[in-house]
Amino acid sequence: xxxxxxxxxxxxxxxxxxxxxxxxxxxxxxxxxxxxxxxxxxxxxxxxxxxxxxxxxxxxxxxxxxxxxxxxxxxxxxxxxxxxxxxxxxxxxxxxxxxxxxxxxxxxxxxxxxxxxxxxxxxxxxxxxxxxxxxxxxxxxxxxxxxxxxxxxxxxxxxxxxxxxxxxxxxxxxxxxxxxxxxxxxxxxxxxxxxxxxxxxxxxxxxxxxxxxxxxxxxxxxxxxxxxxxxxxxxxxxxxxxxxxxxxxxxxxxxxxxxxxxxxxxxxxxxxxxxxxxxxxxxxxxxxxxxxxxxxxxxxxxxxxxxxxxxxxxxxxxxxxxxxxxxxxxxxxxxxxxxxxxxxxxxxxxxxxxxxxxxxxxxxxxxxxxxxxxxxxxxxxxxxxxxxxxxxxxxxxxxxxxxxxxxxxxxxxxxxxxxxxxxxxxxxxxxxxxxxxxxxxxxxxxxxxxxxxxxxxxxxxxxxxxxxxxxxxxxxxxxxxxxxxxxxxxxxxxxxxxxxxxxxxxxxxxxxxxx
Amino acid sequence: xxxxxxxxxxxxxxxxxxxxxxxxxxxxxxxxxxxxxxxxxxxxxxxxxxxxxxxxxxxxxxxxxxxxxxxxxxxxxxxxxxxxxxxxxxxxxxxxxxxxxxxxxxxxxxxxxxxxxxxxxxxxxxxxxx
Numbered sequence: 001x002x003x004x005x006x007x008x009x010x011x012x013x014x015x016x017x018x019x020x021x022x023x024x025x026x027x028x029x030x031x032x033x034x035x036x037x038x039x040x041x042x043x044x045x046x047x048x049x050x051x052x053x054x055x056x057x058x059x060x061x062x063x064x065x066x067x068x069x070x071x072x073x074x075x076x077x078x079x080x081x082x083x084x085x086x087x088x089x090x091x092x093x094x095x096x097x098x099x100x101x102x103x104x105x106x107x108x109x110x111x112x113x114x115x116x117x118x119x120x121x122x123x124x125x126x127x128x129x130x131x132x133x134x135x136x137x138x139x140x141x142x143x144x145x146x147x148x149x150x151x152x153x154x155x156x157x158x159x160x161x162x163x164x165x166x167x168x169x170x171x172x173x174x175x176x177x178x179x180x181x182x183x184x185x186x187x188x189x190x191x192x193x194x195x196x197x198x199x200x201x202x203x204x205x206x207x208x209x210x211x212x213x214x215x216x217x218x219x220x221x222x223x224x225x226x227x228x229x230x231x232x233x234x235x236x237x238x239x240x241x242x243x244x245x246x247x248x249x250x251x252x253x254x255x256x257x258x259x260x261x262x263x264x265x266x267x268x269x270x271x272x273x274x275x276x277x278x279x280x281x282x283x284x285x286x287x288x289x290x291x292x293x294x295x296x297x298x299x300x301x302x303x304x305x306x307x308x309x310x311x312x313x314x315x316x317x318x319x320x321x322x323x324x325x326x327x328x329x330x331x332x333x334x335x336x337x338x339x340x341x342x343x344x345x346x347x348x349x350x351x352x353x354x355x356x357x358x359x360x361x362x363x364x365x366x367x368x369x370x371x372x373x374x375x376x377x378x379x380x381x382x383x384x385x386x387x388x389x390x391x392x393x394x395x396x397x398x399x400x401x402x403x404x405x406x407x408x409x410x411x412x413x414x415x416x417x418x419x420x421x422x423x424x425x426x427x428x429x430x431x432x433x434x435x436x437x438x439x440x441x442x443x444x445x446x447x448x449x450x451x452x453x454x455x456x457x458x459x460x461x462x463x464x465x466x467x468x469x470x471x472x473x474x475x476x477x478x479x480x481x482x483x484x485x486x487x488x489x490x491x492x493x494x495x496x497x498x499x500x501x502x503x504x505x506x507x508x509x510x511x512x513x514x515x
Numbered sequence: 516x517x518x519x520x521x522x523x524x525x526x527x528x529x530x531x532x533x534x535x536x537x538x539x540x541x542x543x544x545x546x547x548x549x550x551x552x553x554x555x556x557x558x559x560x561x562x563x564x565x566x567x568x569x570x571x572x573x574x575x576x577x578x579x580x581x582x583x584x585x586x587x588x589x590x591x592x593x594x595x596x597x598x599x600x601x602x603x604x605x606x607x608x609x610x611x612x613x614x615x616x617x618x619x620x621x622x623x624x625x626x627x628x629x630x631x632x633x634x635x636x637x638x639x640x641x642x643x644x645x
Contacts, residue, residue: 357566419627423615431625
């Protein structure tokens with residue numbers, strides 16, 4: 001059932017087995033699973049069925065450090081959440097993303113990847129992927145393309161799959177409207193999670209509409225599923241789970257940067273179709289990519305970085321044209337016409353001229369490498385509360401996204417190893433275009449809108465906000481769903497893992513309730 | 516890698532153009548005939564001699580102590596008494612791949628090149644100057 005909370009009498013109290021706050025990928029997945037198990041679910045969604053300015057403004061805040069986009073634009077506060085502008089990229093995290101890697105600070109999940117394997121298959125179905133496989137070799141065979149012949153010791157292939165993209169709100173609206181056990185309250189903004197006087201568990205969730213209607217939910221269990229920035233904000237606002245000053249720290253994003261240019265030999269270009277987006281029946285299916293093997297990551301002491309090849313068409317450049325005319329004139333032992341103008345054109349387009357010289361030298365075709373990279377958990381990259389308040393009187397969020405030398409080195413080293421492998425195998429040459437200076441990042445550094453790590457998962461309360469079951473340490477009935485629980489980010493888009501973790505959490509809550 | 520770097524090198528290329536033109540009109544005699552023959556073979560193995568010379572000029576700015584034909588030929592094909600044959604394209608490609616495998620690379624304008632190919636380009640630059 002879907003109810004517009006603005007139509008309710010103010011002061012109403014509802015009861016359910018589980019109260020979920022947030023109607024995005026995690027919240028809707030949880031609600032569906034739990035209601036199938038016969039549990040009554042109350043889902044509080046801050047927005048309505050469509051976007052509106054007033055609701056979006058509750059997401060506004062300040063951002064310092066690396067530019068990250070406007071906080072009220074990069075997140076969507078209405079039914080379906082941020083899946084409403086999701087691009088549909090789906091990847092599973094790699095097995096080594098879950099491992100404790102001594103060279104990656106604070107790495108290690110409290111369980112291995114195989115714990116999520118079965119959930120990933122279900123998540124693939126929910127996200128409308130046609131099959132659950134993410135093996136590049138299988139996809140190469142399926143699409144009839146060859147893989148670039150890298151040595152597996154150094155470079156491994158990876159694939160990204162494409163969801164429709166699935167808009168969770170649209171896809172599951174009818175199911176939830178018809179559900180006898182789930183009630184979705186729209187325009188119901190969480191204002192406070194009320195703990196018991198003795199602490200240790202939540203007794204009520206308080207919500208309010210922008211029109212002033214107040215709603216209270218009493219449940220056995222509460223799940224925050226509001227996204228990687230709002231989850232820590234809500235915990236901070238309610239003063240919960242932060243005994244160790246960890247809530248909001250370790251904010252991570254995926255940098256998405258055009259890092260290098262490639263000149264590929266014709267015989268290598270012939271092997272690149274697998275690395276372009278494949279289509280079938282009018283929809284995107286798969287795209288091949290590259291990354292260092294776990295062993296190469298260990299040897300080079302770097303994080304997990306994915307590299308995606310893209311054709312690059314520089315077009316005709318005036319500087320390159322001037323250079324060609326100048327060389328032709330000198331070759332004919334003549335002084336070129338308009339030499340001064342040619343020199344100015346070459347100087348003004350020096351970078352393109354340099355590239356053209358290398359392209360002529362190697363007789364190769366230009367591509368570019370776009371990297372999507374893991375960011376090491378960093379306690380100073382964090383979400384805190386600002387001084388301004390929103391329309392509900394709640395302190396707005398303040399985000400400080402901070403990258404480190406490790407993050408830069410991981411990208412540069414990955415590209416260098418790829419360059420050396422491509423050179424060794426005679427594929428072509430690579431030009432690194434990312435500055436080696438630790439503090440210099442492209443402006444803007446593109447991001448993935450992937451907000452992770454701010455309520456990180458760890459078995460030890462001194463190192464994480466939630467435990468391996470996504471329960472807030474020190475609280476018996478408060479859980480967190482979504483990418484805020486990721487201890488490390490890998491280089492895969494988070495949506496599939498968010499859904500897989502939500503399915504796992506649903507199983508856990510079912511087991512707990514059955515006891 | 517930066518605009519400053521590339522502009523500087525484009526300017527040095529422009530400054531070198533008249534010299535290259537001059538060299539075509541009247542070449543200087545090499546100090547050692549056999550070394551010169553082998554240097555020519557290396558440059559021929561590279562292909563695209565004009566572009567190679569530009570890249571070589573940039574390499575020699577990074578490694579100015581290598582700005583000598585004999586030094587570069589020795590580095591590429593070994594001492595005179597140990598040279599098995601004149602450098603061919605396949606031989607150079609093999610050296611380049613070995614360099615990449617060892618990680619013996621050099622960054623020129625951001626391009627990651629094998630040390631051997633950068634040296635071959637440097638030879639092209641020196642020969643064009645005569």
